[in-house]
Amino acid sequence: MALSRAASSPSRAALLKPLAAAISSSLFRRPISTDTTPITVETSVPFTAHRCEAPSRTVETTAEELVGFFRTMALMRRAEIAADSLYKAKLIRGFCHLYDGQEAVAIGMEAAITKKDCIITAYRDHCIYLGRGGTLLEVFAELMGRQAGCSKGKGGSMHFYKKDAGFYGGHGIVGAQIPLGIGLAFAQKYKKDESVSFALYGDGAANQGQLFEALNMAALWDLPAILVCENNHYGMGTAEWRAAKSPAYYKRGDYVPGLKVDGMDALAVKQACKFAKEHALKNGPIILEMDTYRYHGHSMSDPGSTYRTRDEISGVRQERDPIERIRKLVLSLDLATEKELKDIEKEVRKEVDDAIAQAKESPMPDPSELFTNVYVKGYGVESFGADRKEVRAVLP
Amino acid sequence: MATSAAQRFGRRLASSVPRRRFSSSAAAAAATGGSAVQRTQNPSLNLCSAINQALHIALDTDPRSYVFGEDVSFGGVFRCTVGLADRFGKGRVFNTPLCEQGIVGFGIGLAAMGNRAVAEIQFADYIFPAFDQIVNEAAKFRYRSGNQFNCGGLTIRAPYGAVGHGGHYHSQSPEAFFCHVPGIKVVIPRSPSQAKGLLLSCIRDPNPIVFFEPKWLYRLAVEEVPEHDYTLPLSEAEVIREGTDITLVGWGAQLSVMEEACLDAENDGISCELIDLKTLLPWDKETVEASVRKTGRLLLL
Numbered sequence: 001m002a003l004s005r006a007a008s009s010p011s012r013a014a015l016l017k018p019l020a021a022a023i024s025s026s027l028f029r030r031p032i033s034t035d036t037t038p039i040t041v042e043t044s045v046p047f048t049a050h051r052c053e054a055p056s057r058t059v060e061t062t063a064e065e066l067v068g069f070f071r072t073m074a075l076m077r078r079a080e081i082a083a084d085s086l087y088k089a090k091l092i093r094g095f096c097h098l099y100d101g102q103e104a105v106a107i108g109m110e111a112a113i114t115k116k117d118c119i120i121t122a123y124r125d126h127c128i129y130l131g132r133g134g135t136l137l138e139v140f141a142e143l144m145g146r147q148a149g150c151s152k153g154k155g156g157s158m159h160f161y162k163k164d165a166g167f168y169g170g171h172g173i174v175g176a177q178i179p180l181g182i183g184l185a186f187a188q189k190y191k192k193d194e195s196v197s198f199a200l201y202g203d204g205a206a207n208q209g210q211l212f213e214a215l216n217m218a219a220l221w222d223l224p225a226i227l228v229c230e231n232n233h234y235g236m237g238t239a240e241w242r243a244a245k246s247p248a249y250y251k252r253g254d255y256v257p258g259l260k261v262d263g264m265d266a267l268a269v270k271q272a273c274k275f276a277k278e279h280a281l282k283n284g285p286i287i288l289e290m291d292t293y294r295y296h297g298h299s300m301s302d303p304g305s306t307y308r309t310r311d312e313i314s315g316v317r318q319e320r321d322p323i324e325r326i327r328k329l330v331l332s333l334d335l336a337t338e339k340e341l342k343d344i345e346k347e348v349r350k351e352v353d354d355a356i357a358q359a360k361e362s363p364m365p366d367p368s369e370l371f372t373n374v375y376v377k378g379y380g381v382e383s384f385g386a387d388r389k390e391v392r393a394v395l396p
Numbered sequence: 397m398a399t400s401a402a403q404r405f406g407r408r409l410a411s412s413v414p415r416r417r418f419s420s421s422a423a424a425a426a427a428t429g430g431s432a433v434q435r436t437q438n439p440s441l442n443l444c445s446a447i448n449q450a451l452h453i454a455l456d457t458d459p460r461s462y463v464f465g466e467d468v469s470f471g472g473v474f475r476c477t478v479g480l481a482d483r484f485g486k487g488r489v490f491n492t493p494l495c496e497q498g499i500v501g502f503g504i505g506l507a508a509m510g511n512r513a514v515a516e517i518q519f520a521d522y523i524f525p526a527f528d529q530i531v532n533e534a535a536k537f538r539y540r541s542g543n544q545f546n547c548g549g550l551t552i553r554a555p556y557g558a559v560g561h562g563g564h565y566h567s568q569s570p571e572a573f574f575c576h577v578p579g580i581k582v583v584i585p586r587s588p589s590q591a592k593g594l595l596l597s598c599i600r601d602p603n604p605i606v607f608f609e610p611k612w613l614y615r616l617a618v619e620e621v622p623e624h625d626y627t628l629p630l631s632e633a634e635v636i637r638e639g640t641d642i643t644l645v646g647w648g649a650q651l652s653v654m655e656e657a658c659l660d661a662e663n664d665g666i667s668c669e670l671i672d673l674k675t676l677l678p679w680d681k682e683t684v685e686a687s688v689r690k691t692g693r694l695l696l697l
Contacts, residue, residue, distance in 0.1 A: 094561045156563050172565035206494040243493040344427055
């Protein structure tokens, strides 16, 4: 557009050449944020299937999606690193389980589903919450226990929820969320609205009895449930081979079909989740095992290096980092320049810093909140003096 | 008053140093059978070291005793099981996968074969998947088999109690749930020397026992703990502070707070009698009753 305008005003002929040169280098290339021409990419490794046909390795995506992946994963990564610093500065107390390294699972899953589908996960939930549409302010405020947090500061790091986006949390007890997820799927089957539930759990939780109870129920009743094992190979400090006779978690469903996916490849995750959603709506439950990795320890009180070598961690970071993979893809397909990607990272950093500053302003919950939301209508506890007549009080 | 002064011998309040010391002299004297030799040179240990020592002794004295649970092999998340795997081998001190119901059920079976099974539940908050096994399997085994079988060798240890930053699932005090189950015992120590003696009693008691350890005191409580093998009687409450106006009954971490409250009350002229229940089920009715007959008032905290 600018080119034609420049050409039609002969008085500016002197400016035409450098202007044209500038324009051809920036405007003639596709604008990165809105291009939706399909691009096909191959996943890093083929899928391994159990009792089902593996989907194709070829994934359809677009420039918009890839750059979007980069941006959101960079945001998630930056948010988790910022949470690390806040924890060390004692602004976040209690427990904080960070997701950096596993972002591809959150982002790939979101790309394949809608907000009508439900997600339920364990305590490593910050990035899933962001993927479901949560804001950075809500994340940081909840982590710091402030009123502006998504759970009004009453849940903390492990208890993020977002009702309008079908995110059912955020659970502290290992494995307890899996039967809940199956219940969600049951309700969805009744609603007949073509939605599914994703119940996420880790390799540690894979040895919980309730997983198998839930699998049996889901399979018996053909529920649209997808169980996703985020296998980061360590259950707290225990390596998977020490805890499980069979670390092939995608096969552990036995009669339930399973798929093993490279969880560090966002496109593979997207393909698998799309496949799983179609499968679950037609045939009932399916297990997805995401082969992923966490750079941090289990939580902020775990250095993460006593049960694995630093070489292993840096090796994964170099070879399989999900953000680097997308960065290389975007650059090799010439969808954006290095500088543009770096600018995105800078923007993201600023967004995170702004959100933290805003979250710090938010006040702590009022002490009366200790007694609200226990039951539907207030706690209503009555307290009596010794004679049960003179002295009475009702707790708020 | 003279006796209470003696009871407070060697105890300093947590004012200058962030530590709580407990009435060690009474416990130590009882434990050693009144021998004067043991009064000096007992090393100071914190709660988790005392428990560690008890476990070492338990495994040493009975070759058919086992310690298992999540992460116990390297020493445990609170370091209570440090050194056990190295000393007694991975055949007797081993990790289980993440499955509380499985851990307790497995422990019941092991105990039913005549072994001493010391199962660790990593946090008392996680004991609920195992609740069915404890209430329905362990507690009723002896009764329903007409005394043919029992799982008396089972002791379940779990850190309990709030620490300030634990949140919903690292702070719970679920002892009350277990106090309504005939067939098991519930024991809670208040201090390192108590913990060592009580844990050894629990492990050797021929009944299944749930032993809650106040995690707040793991590092915070320090006192002299005798190094030898000693047990403290179960189902016997202890009057740790004598008084005349009101009887206070408590257990575990709460007692340290209550002791400070007693001192505050004394400044207001109220003389409090403080009782540590120690065993919550079956509890020592006689001691509490005798105290209430004396004071006429009872406060449970």
